[in-house]
Amino acid sequence: xxxxxxxxxxxxxxxxxxxxxxxxxxxxxxxxxxxxxxxxxxxxxxxxxxxxxxxxxxxxxxxxxxxxxxxxxxxxxxxxxxxxxxxxxxxxxxxxxxxxxxxxxxxxxxxxxxxxxxxxxxxxxxxxxxxxxxxxxxxxxxxxxxxxxxxxxxxxxxxxxxxxxxxxxxxxxxxxxxxxxxxxxxxxxxxxxxxxxxxxxxxxxxxxxxxxxxxxxxxxxxxxxxxxxxxxxxxxxxxxxxxxxxxxxxxxxxxxxxxxxxxxxxxxxxxxxxxxxxxxxxxxxxxxxxxxxxxxxxxxxxxxxxxxxxxxxxxxxxxxxxxxxxxxxxxxxxxxxxxxxxxxxxxxxxxxxxxxxxxxxxxxxxxxxxxxxxxxxxxxxxxxxxxxxxxxxxxxxxxxxxxxxxxxxxxxxxxxxxxxxxxxxxxxxxxxxxxxxxxxxxxxxxxxxxxxxxxxxxxxxxxxxxxxxxxxxxxxxxxxxxxxxxxxxxxxxx
Amino acid sequence: xxxxxxxxxxxxxxxxxxxxxxxxxxxxxxxxxxxxxxxxxxxxxxxxxxxxxxxxxxxxxxxxxxxxxxxxxxxxxxxxxxxxxxxxxxxxxxxxxxxxxxxxxxxxxxxxxxxxxxxxxxxxxxxxxxxxxxxxxxxxxxxxxxxxxxxxxxxxxxxxxxxxxxxxxxxxxxxxxxxxxxxxxxxxxxxxxxxxxxxxxxxxxxxxxxxxxxxxxxxxxxxxxxxxxxxxxxxxxxxxxxxxxxxxxxxxxxxxxxxxxxxxxxxxxxxxxxxxxxxxxxxxxxxxxxxxxxxxxxxxxxxxxxxxxxxxxxxxxxxxxxxxxxxxxxxxxxxxxxxxxxxxxxxxxxxxxxxxxxxxxxxxxxxxxxxxxxxxxxxxxxxxxxxxxxxx
Numbered sequence: 001x002x003x004x005x006x007x008x009x010x011x012x013x014x015x016x017x018x019x020x021x022x023x024x025x026x027x028x029x030x031x032x033x034x035x036x037x038x039x040x041x042x043x044x045x046x047x048x049x050x051x052x053x054x055x056x057x058x059x060x061x062x063x064x065x066x067x068x069x070x071x072x073x074x075x076x077x078x079x080x081x082x083x084x085x086x087x088x089x090x091x092x093x094x095x096x097x098x099x100x101x102x103x104x105x106x107x108x109x110x111x112x113x114x115x116x117x118x119x120x121x122x123x124x125x126x127x128x129x130x131x132x133x134x135x136x137x138x139x140x141x142x143x144x145x146x147x148x149x150x151x152x153x154x155x156x157x158x159x160x161x162x163x164x165x166x167x168x169x170x171x172x173x174x175x176x177x178x179x180x181x182x183x184x185x186x187x188x189x190x191x192x193x194x195x196x197x198x199x200x201x202x203x204x205x206x207x208x209x210x211x212x213x214x215x216x217x218x219x220x221x222x223x224x225x226x227x228x229x230x231x232x233x234x235x236x237x238x239x240x241x242x243x244x245x246x247x248x249x250x251x252x253x254x255x256x257x258x259x260x261x262x263x264x265x266x267x268x269x270x271x272x273x274x275x276x277x278x279x280x281x282x283x284x285x286x287x288x289x290x291x292x293x294x295x296x297x298x299x300x301x302x303x304x305x306x307x308x309x310x311x312x313x314x315x316x317x318x319x320x321x322x323x324x325x326x327x328x329x330x331x332x333x334x335x336x337x338x339x340x341x342x343x344x345x346x347x348x349x350x351x352x353x354x355x356x357x358x359x360x361x362x363x364x365x366x367x368x369x370x371x372x373x374x375x376x377x378x379x380x381x382x383x384x385x386x387x388x389x390x391x392x393x394x395x396x397x398x399x400x401x402x403x404x405x406x407x408x409x410x411x412x413x414x415x416x417x418x419x420x421x422x423x424x425x426x427x428x429x430x431x432x433x434x435x436x437x438x439x440x441x442x443x444x445x446x447x448x449x450x451x452x453x454x455x456x457x458x459x460x461x462x463x464x465x466x467x468x469x470x471x472x473x474x475x476x477x478x479x480x481x482x483x484x485x486x487x488x489x490x491x492x493x494x
Numbered sequence: 495x496x497x498x499x500x501x502x503x504x505x506x507x508x509x510x511x512x513x514x515x516x517x518x519x520x521x522x523x524x525x526x527x528x529x530x531x532x533x534x535x536x537x538x539x540x541x542x543x544x545x546x547x548x549x550x551x552x553x554x555x556x557x558x559x560x561x562x563x564x565x566x567x568x569x570x571x572x573x574x575x576x577x578x579x580x581x582x583x584x585x586x587x588x589x590x591x592x593x594x595x596x597x598x599x600x601x602x603x604x605x606x607x608x609x610x611x612x613x614x615x616x617x618x619x620x621x622x623x624x625x626x627x628x629x630x631x632x633x634x635x636x637x638x639x640x641x642x643x644x645x646x647x648x649x650x651x652x653x654x655x656x657x658x659x660x661x662x663x664x665x666x667x668x669x670x671x672x673x674x675x676x677x678x679x680x681x682x683x684x685x686x687x688x689x690x691x692x693x694x695x696x697x698x699x700x701x702x703x704x705x706x707x708x709x710x711x712x713x714x715x716x717x718x719x720x721x722x723x724x725x726x727x728x729x730x731x732x733x734x735x736x737x738x739x740x741x742x743x744x745x746x747x748x749x750x751x752x753x754x755x756x757x758x759x760x761x762x763x764x765x766x767x768x769x770x771x772x773x774x775x776x777x778x779x780x781x782x783x784x785x786x787x788x789x790x791x792x793x794x795x796x797x798x799x800x801x802x803x804x805x806x807x808x809x810x811x812x813x814x815x816x817x818x819x820x821x822x823x824x825x826x827x828x829x830x831x832x833x834x835x836x837x838x839x840x841x842x843x844x845x846x847x848x849x850x851x852x853x854x855x856x857x858x859x860x861x862x863x864x865x866x867x868x869x870x871x872x873x874x875x876x877x878x879x880x881x882x883x884x885x886x
Contacts, residue, residue, distance in 0.1 A: 008579065009579075010578060014582065014787050035574045044788050045789060046787070046788060316730065401789075401791055402795050402796065
């Protein structure tokens with residue numbers, strides 16, 4: 001074995017096909033020990049550190065941070081005997097290059113998945129939902145052309161025949177080949193091997209008989225190409241089978257300029273934060289009966305109070321935004337109406353003494369809602385610092401899952417987008433969410449006269465299972481009262 | 495105590511066993527013989543007034559420490575091997591070493607154990623070569639050890655199923671008349687906090703209770719059923735469930751190897767003498783992920799993990815050994831070196847494990863085969879031989 005060893009990205013979690021290189025913990029030229037962490041990789045299941053498989057010196061790193069690597073592909077080369085002088089070039093890649101390519105041999109040596117159709121879908125080695133191949137251990141399947149060992153006596157290197165049914169040792173009763181419906185009866189995940197018996201469950205056979213449909217003339221859309229009830233009904237009604245939906249797997253960034261195909265449509269795979277957001281929103285919207293109330297408030301005094309705060313010496317380096325006062329208003333109002341800070345748990349309502357205050361943030365990865373733990377205990381200054389830290393962490397994409405879990409009440413600051421208000425959807429497990437709109441100068445009746453005042457609109461959505469209109473209104477009114485006159489509210493309530 | 499005799503006062507102060515009653519207020523009521531700071535408690539009282547104590551020689555203390563370290567290292571090596579693509583999966587026992595070594599060392603040769611898939615520490619104590627579970631998780635064999643030879647059943651992946659197997663086995667032990675006295679047999683069933691919500695476990699509680707089976711239910715409460723926290727499993731401390739089924743339950747500090755040993759030994763002796771089952775809740779914490787496919791940072795907070803870090807089972811044993819001057823620093827160096835050597839050796843053996851031949855899948859279906867199976871094997875062999883360059 002060569003002293004240069006290439007390490008392939010393993011399947012880190014039972015059937016994964018790829019991982020993203022988060023960070024390299026070593027660089028080319030580093031001497032490393034056995035089991036020393038070398039790279040942090042994030043998969044669909046977890047972010048993990050991979051320990052070095054061999055001791056030695058890092059010879060080459062094949063993929064930069066941020067790249068997504070398929071399972072089974074070499075990611076690093078390690079010289080396992082760096083003391084033995086210069087390396088004879090056994091690899092095709094040149095180590096001088098910034099990101100050299102791994103040796104062709106190592107790519108070819110990757111285990112070959114069984115031919116499709118050899119194994120039942122869903123079983124190990126078979127096609128699993130989503131088109132991936134189910135595996136139990138090791139490097140997982142590769143989609144490279146299959147390199148099966150040739151059969152004895154077979155013509156050398158022929159493309160795999162479409163009908164890859166192994167020759168049985170004892171003759172199997174040959175079923176009459178059905179007239180092919182599709183031009184190429186090649187096996188795919190849904191296809192049926194030509195020449196095999198027609199697969200259909202007894203009730204489907206009876207239905208076909210009742211409707212006068214010839215099962216042998218149909219292409220099944222069920223597992224292993226079996227014919228389903230729908231296939232029969234479709235054949236009976238004369239409508240063609242629906243084209244299977246194909247989603248382009250191209251890793252296009254949703255943020256990049258839309259690249260439209262010939263049909264002037266673009267298909268963006270739903271994954272990551274978008275997928276999570278969609279699931280949470282749908283779950284919340286269809287389980288918690290929401291109502292939304294609005295309140296328009298003159299916040300001129302609050303804005304002036306903020307200015308005075310900024311002028312104070314000890315607050316000079318602190319980021320002071322109107323959102324800070326809104327957060328304070330919410331926290332004070334929760335103390336007066338603790339029921340708002342609760343969770344519907346089926347047969348009981350869990351009311352929380354602590355407030356983990358969520359702040360919805362728009363980031364490059366999409367919408368995330370980190371929360372400030374036990375925000376009700378913080379002083380205004382601590383709250384300001386926590387909010388600044390939270391926003392910075394979110395913008396840099398380093399918000400940890402722990403920061404995002406356990407939220408009890410959320411504020412969404414839609415005003416930064418220049419809109420007046422909204423009807424926000426509750427984060428799952430929370431009972432209230434406040435939308436804070438833009439603060440605008442508007443004509444407003446102030447002390448009996450129309451004056452130009454700074455005005456904003458608050459929108460409060462709440463879970464009507466827990467919070468009645470009266471409680472929701474009082475809570476929103478309190479927040480409004482605080483923003484209308486923070487000093488008086490503080491004197492009155494605390 | 496005689497007031498006028500200062501000598502007696504001093505003596506009795508020293509001699510009076512430091513007794514800790516389990517039902518302390520505020521914190522979990524548990525039996526503890528070694529505090530997280532490494533302080534020995536002479537005697538601990540269980541909820542039913544049972545006195546728990548251990549009487550180890552220095553050599554035995556050293557042995558327990560060695561077990562803890564070797565088991566942790568073996569577990570860490572397996573986790574690394576999985577990350578390197580050499581194992582399909584691994585369920586780490588990190589943090590639970592004391593519960594496993596304590597209970598595993600309390601077993602006698604004749605006692606039978608029914609593990610989950612995380613009992614690598616108990617497996618080690620039963621004298622099974624750690625290569626065995628690694629072969630299982632590498633997918634090159636089905637486990638490989640003889641349960642009857644080592645008195646340690648196969649790893650059970652189905653949650654809680656082994657408690658029923660253990661109950662049936664224990665009932666069989668009783669029916670064979672093997673209980674009673676010092677030489678009696680006892681059975682221990684391992685499971686976790688999540689398994690207590692399973693029907694299987696509750697059924698086995700019922701059967702073991704009404705048939706007075708010589709069985710110890712050993713629940714390692716590591717606080718999480720994958721991602722579900724304990725408060726989603728139970729409203730009462732788990733050990734108190736036993737009362738409803740009609741047998742005693744006790745909560746032990748699962749990070750304290752001495753208390754885990756004492757409590758398990760007592761429960762095993764109760765079982766072997768024919769006095770029926772008991773439940774031990776070893777209160778501990780899974781420091782790592784549920785398995786290598788899991789990311790615990792998604793459902794628990796760092797401060798919680800840090801709090802449990804301070805209760806580490808090995809650190810407290812180390813502090814105790816040093817305080818009592820049972821060992822000096824060179825002892826730890828020697829053990830660490832032994833652990834390192836053994837793990838490197840284990841790694842080499844794992845990497846050299848041969849892949850099984852495809853036809854071997856027919857070997858263990860029936861003990862003596864069957865005509866149909868023989869025919870299938872013959873046909874499959876012929877098929878495999880139809881490829882070029884095939885040995886089979």
